[in-house]
Amino acid sequence: MGVRLSRRGRRGATVDLAPSAARLTNSLRDIGYNFHSAVADVIDNSLAAGASRVSVEITFDGPDSSVFIADDGGGMSANGILEALRFGSRREYARGELGRYGLGLKTASLSQGRCVTVVSRLGRDGVVSARCLDLDLIEEWDEWLVVDPGESRAVARASDLLDEGFNTVVVWEKLDRLLPFKNQEGGWARRRVDNAITKSVQHLSMVFHRFLERSDSLVLEVNGTKLAPWDPFARAEEHTQVLTPLIFEVQRDAVQGFVHLERFVLPPRTHFSSPKRFEELSGPLKWNRQQGLYIYRADRLVQWGGWAGIRGIDEHTKLARVALSFNTELDELFNTNVAKMRVSIPGELKQQITPALSEVCVAASETYRRAARLTEESTPTSFGQALAPNVVRFALTAAAMRSGDKDALDRIARELRQTNPEIAEQLGL
Numbered sequence: 001m002g003v004r005l006s007r008r009g010r011r012g013a014t015v016d017l018a019p020s021a022a023r024l025t026n027s028l029r030d031i032g033y034n035f036h037s038a039v040a041d042v043i044d045n046s047l048a049a050g051a052s053r054v055s056v057e058i059t060f061d062g063p064d065s066s067v068f069i070a071d072d073g074g075g076m077s078a079n080g081i082l083e084a085l086r087f088g089s090r091r092e093y094a095r096g097e098l099g100r101y102g103l104g105l106k107t108a109s110l111s112q113g114r115c116v117t118v119v120s121r122l123g124r125d126g127v128v129s130a131r132c133l134d135l136d137l138i139e140e141w142d143e144w145l146v147v148d149p150g151e152s153r154a155v156a157r158a159s160d161l162l163d164e165g166f167n168t169v170v171v172w173e174k175l176d177r178l179l180p181f182k183n184q185e186g187g188w189a190r191r192r193v194d195n196a197i198t199k200s201v202q203h204l205s206m207v208f209h210r211f212l213e214r215s216d217s218l219v220l221e222v223n224g225t226k227l228a229p230w231d232p233f234a235r236a237e238e239h240t241q242v243l244t245p246l247i248f249e250v251q252r253d254a255v256q257g258f259v260h261l262e263r264f265v266l267p268p269r270t271h272f273s274s275p276k277r278f279e280e281l282s283g284p285l286k287w288n289r290q291q292g293l294y295i296y297r298a299d300r301l302v303q304w305g306g307w308a309g310i311r312g313i314d315e316h317t318k319l320a321r322v323a324l325s326f327n328t329e330l331d332e333l334f335n336t337n338v339a340k341m342r343v344s345i346p347g348e349l350k351q352q353i354t355p356a357l358s359e360v361c362v363a364a365s366e367t368y369r370r371a372a373r374l375t376e377e378s379t380p381t382s383f384g385q386a387l388a389p390n391v392v393r394f395a396l397t398a399a400a401m402r403s404g405d406k407d408a409l410d411r412i413a414r415e416l417r418q419t420n421p422e423i424a425e426q427l428g429l
């Protein structure tokens with residue numbers, strides 16, 4: 001049943017062993033998306049289709065809660081929608097296109113809900129078609145079924161959006177991953193949806209910041225709020241330091257391309273234009289964990305925070321942020337994953353960029369040290385009262401490094417921690 005024995009060319013007897021649709025779709029739900037990264041992956045398709053307006057509507061309505069992602073890109077014909085809903089859509093990609101595996105639309109959508117509907121038309125004058133993937137149906141029949149949703153509520157709302165000028169609407173329903181299993185009506189469920197909205201605004205402003213900066217005509221909105229680009233490098237701040245940009249050539253076998261490195265030292269709190277801006281720039285993970293590499297694939301931010309194993313996160317280098325950009329011809333080298341949430345930097349490139357990263361980190365810790373010294377000077381203190389432990393530790397470490405006694409200081413610190421841990425803690429050692 002379902003197994004065909006066939007004879008194909010020189011390969012001899014082969015068996016066409018189709019995977020179980022029910023089991024595979026279920027396991028594909030867990031390849032690493034969270035709500036906001038799943039929304040971002042659907043928006044990748046909108047941008048690839050040339051959209052200049054993308055609108056995300058996340059609506060809490062108990063078990064009928066829904067997400068609509070509408071764009072005014074080129075849209076799809078009826079056959080186009082079918083191909084789009086195939087796991088492993090068949091198509092060629094141009095350089096710089098955000099798509100890659102032909103999976104994003106399905107895996108991202110179904111990672112959040114059990115039903116995804118696509119309503120689209122090929123351009124303004126195209127015929128509107130709608131198709132959906134429903135995990136309940138796929139599980140029941142254990143087949144790769146795509147169905148016509150008929151006149152569903154989702155289709156009715158999507159038609160309104162098409163009337164507003166959008167060409168494609170992707171709808172997520174049966175949001176079992178977003179809503180708690182029990183009591184999908186309650187305050188807890190509502191808070192989860194509210195939280196998803198807040199996080200989405202923050203995430204999308206960040207991962208698409210280059211697209212938003214590049215084009216004044218691009219509008220991304222979440223529940224009616226127009227997103228402003230969030231520039232991790234605070235380039236609009238007067239005191240942001242910009243180091244010389246660098247370009248590295250990478251090559252392995254037939255794969256060859258260039259990687260761009262742009263290095264920044266952000267201003268310390270005292271040198272930001274306002275405390276509010278300083279807080280905004282701290283980012284979703286906050287200053288310490290937002291330091292490090294920001295990796296862009298075809299201008300879309302795919303990974304950020306930390307130094308990709310090249311060095312550790314350190315309070316003193318928290319003002320250092322570095323953009324590392326590559327284009328899609330280097331996908332294989334960077335192992336871009338399906339959820340576009342992770343890449344790995346090739347070992348050769350890590351070696352090449354290490355000195356450049358050290359340089360920006362030195363500059364960042366200098367800035368940090370100067371700011372700490374200023375704070376120290378302007379804070380009248382009696383010992384042990386207002387002096388922050390990290391300021392003391394930093395001053396001691398910096399002095400020890402200058403006098404060449406860092407090893408000695410480490411030994412003293414270790415000794416003090418053992419014999420007098422309270423004082424060691426007060427001194428930040």
Ligand SMILES: Nc1ncnc2c1ncn2[C@@H]1O[C@H](COP(=O)(O)OP(=O)(O)O)[C@@H](O)[C@H]1O
Pocket residue numbers: 045046049071073074075076083084085089091098099100101102103104105106168
């Ligand atoms: N909003 C959209 N507008 C036009 N075409 C789309 C849209 N979303 C998806 N598609 C089509 O469906 C295909 C499959 O999308 P997806 O599953 O995300 O894989 P990928 O983006 O890697 O190709 C895309 O390559 C594109 O041709």
Ligand SMILES: [Mg+2]
Pocket residue numbers: 041044045098099100103104105
């Ligand atoms: Mg895609």
